[in-house]
Amino acid sequence: MAKIYVSPRTIVVPGDLIAEGDDVEVESLFIEKRGKKFYATITGLVSVEQAEEKYRINIIPLEGAYIPRPGDIVIGLVEDIGLTHWEIDISSPYKGILTVQEALDKPFNPVTDSLKRYLDVGDYVVAKVIAFDRARDPLLTIKGKGLGRVTEGSIIEIKPSRVPRVIGKKGSMVNMLMKETGCEILVGQNGRILVKCPSKDIEEVLILSIKKIEAEAHTTGLTERVREFIRKEREKRGV
């Protein structure tokens, strides 16, 4: 029988012993096995689940850079234009590559046409990561529903490690935010959030509550606290 050395939802730091034994399943990249012992390698919240004689351990990192994964929706900023591709900053150590094939539906001739006409430096795009294999930079696409150039709204930047909390369990947090404020919210996995609000005042309340979630990401009962916060702020500001 495995031994668990931590209680669930506590903060672990690199080098902390989490568990020991054979019947332990690891769900995180940030847990290292040495012999029969499992150690944390990052600062984060640990979770322990018991399922049929097995312990499942996981760490949700509290800090860290965004590492792209295929399928992620990200919000990028066009940084540079090549002959047939755009270079896109996705607030990650790796820059996104958007090729013209993944952006336009028609054939593109660099001799007669310029990519600048479609996306210019400084434009924000909602994109999807289609491939990333560590050896090459992540490839993006803007073909698909809800993807493409951002034409309206505001972008809020938070730490990428806090994104899961802004989304919440099965989207509970982001749904609550949308319901309470009436804004449209799109959360990019890279820590950029696109919001479209009915008014500037309500947008300010939304930004404050997202910043609150970012700062208190590791606490419990956050959804309810943020809901209360929004209601109070709206009352205070009369919006």
Added chain:
Amino acid sequence: MGGTGAEKPVLIRWEEREGVKTPVRIDGRLPEQLRPIRIEVGVLGNADGSALVEYGATRVLAAVYGPREAVPRHVALPDRAIIRCRYHMAPFSTEERKTPAPTRREVELSKVIREALESVVLTEMYPRTSIDVYMEVLQSDGGTRTAAITAASLALADAGIAMRDLVAGVAVGKVDGILVLDINEVEDNYAEADMPVAMAPSLDKVLLLQLNGVLSHDEFIKALELARKGILEIYKLQKEALRKKYVEVETSVTG
């Protein structure tokens, strides 16, 4: 190590304590006692991770940037991150102004600290990137390299960079024939030996070991054991400081 020419101060006094003759150091500490240690994490807003570490009057600030795109591009490695370290002493950190240009000593210390950190950071998780570690000695009173490595490992953990273990360091010296833990500047100036050690306690590995001066075989073993004791104490404080950053937020909102 010679001393500085000025008259040597009394480094070890023998005092009667509870009926036993006990050696007491120049600052009033016992031989196996650390200086008061203060650790703070997340002190810089612009850096991805940062830490401030004080061993008595020694004060070191560390900042970590990364993993980020390696510039210039050709220094990047295809299979792992590169770690770049800069250990630097501020011009105002010493009694007499230190020229801000990197000295031979600082270049060497940057290298040995980098090598110590490379053995704990999981660089293969961040290929083609660089992790930049800056350590600035704000005030120097001996043991700056070990304080720097303690601060650097905390800043890395604060930046959310995966690492096998935290690193803590402390220096052991031999003063008037007595092994003392965490030696300060005065002791270092007149010491017979000075041995900075850095370890990863949960890995049980020594990551940095330098020795200036002479120790006998037995003394060396004792000194290393003494260093390990000190490091374990510092390691506990490190973990506490890392957790504190989050616990403070939690108690402020949930009461």
